[in-house]
Amino acid sequence: MLNHGGRIKAYAQRYGIAVDNWLDLSTGINPNGWPVPEFIPVSLWSRLPESEDDLIDKAMDYYQCQYILPIAGSQAAIQTLPTLRAPCRVAILSPAYEEHRHCWQESGHEVVALESFELEQQIEQFDVVIVINPNNPTGQTFSEECLLNWHRNLQSRNGWLIVDEAFIDVTAQKSLASLPVQPGLIILRSLGKFFGLAGLRVGFVISHPDLLSEIKEKLGPWPIASASRWIASQALSDQIWQQQSLQYLPQNAQRLAELLSAYGLRPTGGCALFQWIKIEQASQIHYQLAEQGILCRLFDKPVAIRFGLPSSEHDWSRLENALQQVMPR
Secondary structure, rough: OOOOOOHHHHHHHOOOHHHHOOOOOOOOOOOOOOOOOOOOOOHOOOOOOOOOOOHHHHHHHHHHHOEEEEOHHHHHHHHHHHHHOOOOEEEEEOEEEHHHHHHHHHHEEEEEEHHHHHHHHHHHOOOOOEEEOOOOOOOOOOOOHHHHHHHOOOOOOOOOEEEEEEOOOHHHHOOOOOOOOOEEEEEEEEOOOOOOOHHHHHEEEEEHHHHHHHHHHHHHOOOOOOOHHHHHHHOOHHHHHHHHHHHHHHHHHHHHHHHHHHHOOOEEEEEEEEEEOOOOOOHHHHHHOOOOOEEOOOEOOOOOEEOOOOOOHHHHHHHHHHHHOOOOO
């Protein structure tokens, strides 16, 4: 099991700081996510999930797509897709969310980590290419033209281009979701990041209906709980909250970049939900912040740290006070 962000209880035990006293900036999840209503219909707890609800309609409207499959978080697709192909050569643009590499390797595929300029030169050698757009953890983005060129190259030999768009909601104009469906183009979306609903475990695959049928068959019945389906449907249709979030998240991302820069941590990359800094002292900074009950995300390849957005003015002040101790001006 790979290590990801969060796991506050484990850090609470390690550092002797109560769970409620931690500021978790490790995940890149919207800290002011969609407000789940206190009232959830009681009937949802006693009925099996029903695919005839309005979740697919709401998702098709939000993502502006024609074919879509709800799944138990995009992680479900990341684990399932490798099982639908015979062993092949897979390229993943790196650094990247490690579950992609891990799941393809576990299914017997050869996985090669490349930078984008290397992929341009070597794409003929691969059957599957995985791109995270914006990249997690660097925030690097890829143009529609670039991605479609890669897709055309792969499609000519029945290959796949998988585009993980978990962090793209704030810049949805860069998404491929609304393009006409094409065989071999697979887009993953998630309610965990922009909507801040990671605990729902709701995501989507947008692709050709034949592939969606294969994934659906593999996942079996009821992959998403009734309550999760209902909450996801409400969130996807709340345009007022979405527009408000689209305004303040980029502003907060800029504020975070300026705060970190003021203490010698100028971001190397990032997006509307996190800032990423390549720095040799990453491990030391991560440790010293954790001693103060602030958790950022530590990476070792390359050596870097990532900060998500604080939730409140109190959290912003707490982060700045901690940076003053760790990185005095």
